[in-house]
Amino acid sequence: xxxxxxxxxxxxxxxxxxxxxxxxxxxxxxxxxxxxxxxxxxxxxxxxxxxxxxxxxxxxxxxxxxxxxxxxxxxxxxxxxxxxxxxxxxxxxxxxxxxxxxxxxxxxxxxxxxxxxxxxxxxxxxxxxxxxxxxxxxxxxxxxxxxxxxxxxxxxxxxxxxxxxxxxxxxxxxxxxxxxxxxxxxxxxxxxxxxxxxxxxxxxxxxxxxxxxxxxxxxxxxxxxxxx
Amino acid sequence: xxxxxxxxxxxxxxxxxxxxxxxxxxxxxxxxxxxxxxxxxxxxxxxxxxxxxxxxxxxxxxxxxxxxxxxxxxxxxxxxxxxxxxxxxxxxxxxxxxxxxxxxxxxxxxxxxxxxxxxxxxxxxxxxxxxxxxxxxxxxxxxxxxxxxxxxxxxxxxxxxxxxxxxxxxxxxxxxxxxxxxxxxxxxxxxxxxxxxxxxxxxxxxxxxxxxxxxxxxxxxxxxxxxx
DNA sequence: GTTTTAATAATTGTTGACAATCTTGATATC
DNA sequence: GATATCAAGATTGTCAACAATTATTAAAAC
Numbered sequence: 338x339x340x341x342x343x344x345x346x347x348x349x350x351x352x353x354x355x356x357x358x359x360x361x362x363x364x365x366x367x368x369x370x371x372x373x374x375x376x377x378x379x380x381x382x383x384x385x386x387x388x389x390x391x392x393x394x395x396x397x398x399x400x401x402x403x404x405x406x407x408x409x410x411x412x413x414x415x416x417x418x419x420x421x422x423x424x425x426x427x428x429x430x431x432x433x434x435x436x437x438x439x440x441x442x443x444x445x446x447x448x449x450x451x452x453x454x455x456x457x458x459x460x461x462x463x464x465x466x467x468x469x470x471x472x473x474x475x476x477x478x479x480x481x482x483x484x485x486x487x488x489x490x491x492x493x494x495x496x497x498x499x500x501x502x503x504x505x506x507x508x509x510x511x512x513x514x515x516x517x518x519x520x521x522x523x524x525x526x527x528x529x530x531x532x533x534x535x536x537x538x539x540x541x542x543x544x545x546x547x548x549x550x551x552x553x554x555x556x557x558x559x560x561x562x563x564x565x
Numbered sequence: 566x567x568x569x570x571x572x573x574x575x576x577x578x579x580x581x582x583x584x585x586x587x588x589x590x591x592x593x594x595x596x597x598x599x600x601x602x603x604x605x606x607x608x609x610x611x612x613x614x615x616x617x618x619x620x621x622x623x624x625x626x627x628x629x630x631x632x633x634x635x636x637x638x639x640x641x642x643x644x645x646x647x648x649x650x651x652x653x654x655x656x657x658x659x660x661x662x663x664x665x666x667x668x669x670x671x672x673x674x675x676x677x678x679x680x681x682x683x684x685x686x687x688x689x690x691x692x693x694x695x696x697x698x699x700x701x702x703x704x705x706x707x708x709x710x711x712x713x714x715x716x717x718x719x720x721x722x723x724x725x726x727x728x729x730x731x732x733x734x735x736x737x738x739x740x741x742x743x744x745x746x747x748x749x750x751x752x753x754x755x756x757x758x759x760x761x762x763x764x765x766x767x768x769x770x771x772x773x774x775x776x777x778x779x780x781x782x783x784x785x786x787x788x789x790x791x792x793x
Numbered sequence: 794g795t796t797t798t799a800a801t802a803a804t805t806g807t808t809g810a811c812a813a814t815c816t817t818g819a820t821a822t823c
Numbered sequence: 824g825a826t827a828t829c830a831a832g833a834t835t836g837t838c839a840a841c842a843a844t845t846a847t848t849a850a851a852a853c
Contacts, residue, residue, distance in 0.1 A: 372803095372805095373805070374805095383838060383839085384805095388806090389620070392617070393620075393624070396624050404805085405805060405806075406846090407804070407845095417714075420714045427712075427715065428655060431656075431658075432655075484648050484655075485645075486651075486652045490652075494714075601834080602833095602835095611808065612808095612809095616835090616836090632835085633814045633834080634815070634835080635815095636835095
């Protein structure tokens with residue numbers, strides 16, 4: 338499942354959100370250990386709260402909990418990475434198609450405004466916000482498509498994609514520039530649903546293609562670096 | 566998010582699975598209250614375990630937790646119901662399409678065997694297993710499509726659909742007979758991907774159409790029955 | 794010098810008791 | 824009689840101490 342996670346008020350949600358953002362924004366590398374007591378100290382909450390947050394994050398696939406060993410930032414395998422991209426293509430293609438049918442001027446305006454901000458951050462060389470906005474584009478698209486359920490699935494997929502990029506990006510590459518997003522928005526604006534879905538599919542394939550997903554999955558540890 | 570939930574070993578997973586099945590098999594009506602202490606007594610576990618299980622079930626959308634009030638079997642609204650069906654169409658259409666491209670003889674055999682079992686239960690008038698097998702067909706399709714992630718999303722969607730049917734079915738109707746499933750399998754067997762996706766979409770629309778989703782969403786309580 | 798074994802420390806898992814909140818029922822007031 | 828107020832009971836939420844498990848270190852054996 339997937340459903341309303343990002344609550345706001347309660348202190349336990351605060352812990353969840355902080356860790357979630359840290360992982361999604363790639364401030365914590367995959368494999369990082371998350372000690373309960375340390376987190377409890379950082380956030381000034383009881384260990385039970387941290388425990389709940391970690392359990393929820395495990396449900397989201399961002400954290401892996403090994404019994405009696407602790408919680409770690411997940412290290413998605415190559416197979417999982419490919420699967421995530423397949424799921425994104427399947428879902429986002431449909432969302433783009435639906436948006437073509439339901440797009441109002443306000444919706445188009447929101448999309449164009451977002452792409453403009455992406456362009457801005459990209460031009461200024463502000464990589465961190467560029468990354469966040471880039472993921473945000475896909476989330477915005479899901480939000481505007483009017484399916485709360487798929488929006489939540491998409492939120493999950495985008496955050497997992499962050500982990501995948503952190504693990505498998507070959508270098509600090511172009512990182513999903515705003516041009517392809519602009520094209521998609523253009524297709525939606527004109528109501529070309531087939532073209533929009535095709536562009537979205539291609540865009541995600543392009544993103545997947547920039548990663549190094551060829552390595553042997555059996556050597557996901559640090560050992561592989563030493564033996565190369 | 567959606568990911569590996571149905572663990573097997575641990576006692577807390579046992580509680581989760583038992584409650585999950587009870588809801589998915591429509592043995593517990595939407596709105597039923599789930600008292601922690603009572604569940605703890607039934608399953609002979611501590612209240613903390615029950616608490617974990619309920620939290621996970623809330624994440625799956627099968628249970629709604631109201632702070633300081635307790636846990637209840639969810640009562641999906643009409644909007645949520647429509648959204649769930651939209652999501653199912655989006656995802657299952659893509660899964661059917663993919664299966665057309667990757668279907669092996671073994672896969673086809675598994676699908677046909679399942680449909681045969683559905684026919685059997687239907688002919689014998691065994692409604693309960695017919696319902697379970699009917700949902701199982703969609704899950705099997707997701708499993709054979711080879712996307713663990715979407716399979717998990719589908720599992721979530723199918724269980725939510727059970728709740729929706731429990732709430733909105735107009736009577737104990739035909740309940741998704743096996744004939745449409747057979748047609749879909751036939752299309753997959755022949756590799757007609759467009760036809761398979763179309764059949765799947767239509768099948769889900771048909772299922773949604775058998776429900777009474779016209780009622781005013783503001784009257785989801787029992788009062789609406791009394792005032793009609 | 795390397796491997797085994799044991800003792801210690803650090804970390805996670807669980808439980809039961811207590812606090813906070815809500816529901817229910819009775820009583821008082823209009 | 825209907826509504827408001829308040830107390831008792833029931834239920835959920837939280838925490839801190841304790842148990843179980845694993846990691847680390849040191850010593851011992853080869």
